[in-house]
Amino acid sequence: MAELNATLTLSSSNLTSSESLNLTLVDALEVMGPVETKRMAIASGATNLAATNTLLAAASYKKSYVLLYNTSETVGEIITIGTKDGVAANILATATQISLAGGAGGGEWCFFPWESDIDLIADAVTGNPILEIRVFQNPV
Amino acid sequence: MADITATLTLSSSTAFAHQPINISTTFTKDIAAPYTDLSRKLAPATGTILTAAAGSPITYFFVKNPGVKENGQDTINIAHAIKVSDASGSATIATLAPGEFLFVPMAAGEGVEVESTTSTLMYAEYIYFSKA
Numbered sequence: 001m002a003e004l005n006a007t008l009t010l011s012s013s014n015l016t017s018s019e020s021l022n023l024t025l026v027d028a029l030e031v032m033g034p035v036e037t038k039r040m041a042i043a044s045g046a047t048n049l050a051a052t053n054t055l056l057a058a059a060s061y062k063k064s065y066v067l068l069y070n071t072s073e074t075v076g077e078i079i080t081i082g083t084k085d086g087v088a089a090n091i092l093a094t095a096t097q098i099s100l101a102g103g104a105g106g107g108e109w110c111f112f113p114w115e116s117d118i119d120l121i122a123d124a125v126t127g128n129p130i131l132e133i134r135v136f137q138n139p140v
Numbered sequence: 141m142a143d144i145t146a147t148l149t150l151s152s153s154t155a156f157a158h159q160p161i162n163i164s165t166t167f168t169k170d171i172a173a174p175y176t177d178l179s180r181k182l183a184p185a186t187g188t189i190l191t192a193a194a195g196s197p198i199t200y201f202f203v204k205n206p207g208v209k210e211n212g213q214d215t216i217n218i219a220h221a222i223k224v225s226d227a228s229g230s231a232t233i234a235t236l237a238p239g240e241f242l243f244v245p246m247a248a249g250e251g252v253e254v255e256s257t258t259s260t261l262m263y264a265e266y267i268y269f270s271k272a
Contacts, residue, residue, distance in 0.1 A: 001154075002152060002154040002155040003152060003154050003155075004150055004151075004152045004155060005149075005150070005151045005152060006148065006149070006150055006241075007147075007148070007149040007150075007151075008146070008147070008148050008202070008241065008243055009145075009146070009147040009148075009149075010144060010145070010146055010202065010267065011144070011145045011147075012142060012143060012144045012145065012171075014141075014142045014143065015142050015144075015171075015175070015177075021144075021177070023178060023267065025202075025204065025241060027239060027240070027241060029239075029240070031152070031155055035155055035156070067148070067150065067163075067165070069165055080247060083231065097226065097231055097233055097244075097246065097247055097250060098233075098244045098245060098246065098247060099198050099245050099246070099247040099248070100245060101198075101245075103167065103169075106165070106167070107167070108167050108169070108245050109148065109165050109167065110242070110243060110244040110245060111148050111242060111243050111244075112233065112234040112242035112243070112244055113234050113235065113236060113237070113240050113242065114234065115232075115234070115235050134150075134163070136150075136155070140218060140237075
């Protein structure tokens with residue numbers, strides 16, 4: 001059994017006038033089987049997101065740990081992440097859940113366990129930002 | 141204006157044969173009220189809202205299932221999970237087994253709710269910051 005060590009650090013020196021924040025979480029996650037790293041251009045002009053902007057198809061994975069990273073250095077190139085909703089073409093109009101902005105030196109990222117029970121789909125507010133996707137499958 | 145720096149490092153010496161990996165990503169963003177320090181709350185079976193959907197800005201959210209039951213006992217039973225969803229409870233973001241966590245910038249107007257997935261109620265740990 002392989003292990004993926006995830007360390008999350010949240011820090012701030014100016015949250016309050018009297019305290020600084022330095023939170024570190026260390027977690028050993030069991031992984032096994034497929035590990036995938038890929039980059040996708042997320043077209044803002046896509047009209048059928050399920051057809052063109054599916055990041056991860058549920059049928060191809062078991063439960064996995066997913067890291068999504070908006071590599072764009074343009075602040076306005078926001079990538080929104082949602083889930084497939086039946087046969088609707090543009091599901092993010094009603095199902096946007098995560099919003100990753102671009103930014104100087106690289107944009108925002110998110111990390112979460114994905115049950116692999118529904119396809120993950122993306123859209124972009126403008127431009128064609130590149131989304132980096134890393135998937136580590138859990139043995140469960 | 142306050143800011144927060146979030147860094148995630150993923151490393152493994154066993155995921156690949158003889159090829160250790162070490163991936164690190166970070167960002168620093170301005171934040172504004174409302175925000176919290178690290179908090180812990182019981183996740184009822186019917187769900188409890190951490191941030192309401194109405195008027196919510198983009199919110200950086202950390203949620204962890206620490207593996208602590210209502211009675212204070214620890215558990216590693218993967219069935220003792222916490223579902224994290226939008227505030228309506230209809231769109232699941234992730235299901236966290238004991239020890240698992242997420243960090244996501246939640247889209248504006250979504251809110252966040254946590255609920256225990258079984259009759260064994262679990263505590264959820266969380267911290268959030270509103271994007272300025």
